[in-house]
Amino acid sequence: MGRLAILVASAFAAPLGAQTIAQRIARADRPVQVIYPSRPTACGDGRSYVSHVFEDGYSFGSDDNTMYQRGDGWSRGACVHGPARVVATVMSGEVTRLRVYVGPVPPSTDMETVNASASDAAAWLTSLITGENSRVAASAILPLILLDAPDPWPLLLRVARDNRRSINVRRDALMWLGTGACAHLGIEQKRDDTPDDEMRTQAVFALSQRPKSESVPALMDLARSAKYPSAKRSAIFWLGQTGDPRAADVFAELLGLR
């Protein structure tokens, strides 16, 4: 009886759509691509990078979500808005790796395709983020943010504050909360810094490298009250990199959440 009650409860905890994606993936014997609507700002070449998740100059490599700025040496394809596409590697019914793309969907020959609604994709990605595999959880955050849906800050705040989660997942959650806070405050990196801004940014970085007992309070203070956007943005970024749970409180405050 007790077991039945648990089964019933877990069936209600996961929406049907999520179960459908998860179930299809569990049965798959080859990679699965889940295609869903992306947020209006997002673009990519559909094959190697994602950009403009927010109105900033950052891009993310599809293979490992590495963040970088598009510079003079940029040689990838045009950034085109289109659906988000998450390619899941599956082993023994479990997702072991995610790669995310935005833009044109290339013809697929060796993958199973799931066309999902935003809400079904959100439920599936949420289940991965809250799941046990920390590598998959961390790499599911960007795909979740890419959804054409309300920002997932409450979920990411819970992850960032949960000391039982691995530092990598919490740090990724904090990084995205910080990016979201910058967007919310309208201080995204939209153009090159002035020379003075560059120095402010470097000074914040230098402070961030001091012992945590000094750097975290200093960064929290700067994230809340720095006068210049470049300094505030840099403080938010480095505060997120500390992985310190106190950063979540600052970001919640900046996002107007609790």
Added chain:
Amino acid sequence: MTRGTVAVLALAAAAPSLAAQPIAQRVNAVRDGTVRFAYTAAAGTCGNGDGGVSVMGRNGRDGQYWGARICETGPVRVSLGRSDGQTISVRKYVGGRWSASSDATDLGVVDATEAARYLLTVAPSLGGRNGSEAVAAAAIADATIAPELTRVVQNGGAPIDTRKDALFWLGQSEIGAAEFTRLYDSAQPFALREQWTFVLSQRHEDPAVDKLIDIARGDSDAEIRKRAMFWLGQSREPKAVKFLHDIILR
């Protein structure tokens, strides 16, 4: 005085003992092969006799540790490789002893200052690891060689890595902080000025911190300013941290 005695005295005056000849001359007498010599190590220097050296610098002991092995306080032993009349390699050791079976030309124990000066004259033409070994071997001699290290730092014809090594050891030397910081203004290559910010950061006297702040505030190269800021961030000096906050807020 007999005729024979006069002859011996005259011979001695004309041909000084080998030990009295300059090290350079004795080294140069060996066209091909290995030359080795030893000299007194600076206080605070010790080694395992096998290339591992530990130095008690301005910030405590730098270097390697070897578990239970004893760190011997000297001497510094230097082995030079010679080919076609040129010194082509340098290796230094502290402690231990030479292997008895070697056919190297052993100059024995030599004057530390003279040895250090000789090593700094050959370092610029060696470069690479050999240049680095020559500079380090000179720097750990029981000798005052700041002027000679300064000349290597300022030698525009020397490999940049050798100049950086010399700069590092100059920063660790007895040179006064004020004089050391003044030398920065004549340093040109980026790599040398970058190294300077690091070496300054390893000296915690007021003039060194002030110079780092000056560099961070007004160097003509933005990247050098950034390096200086980074090292100020590592400083224990309250004024360094205050400076960083001022940059952020101004």
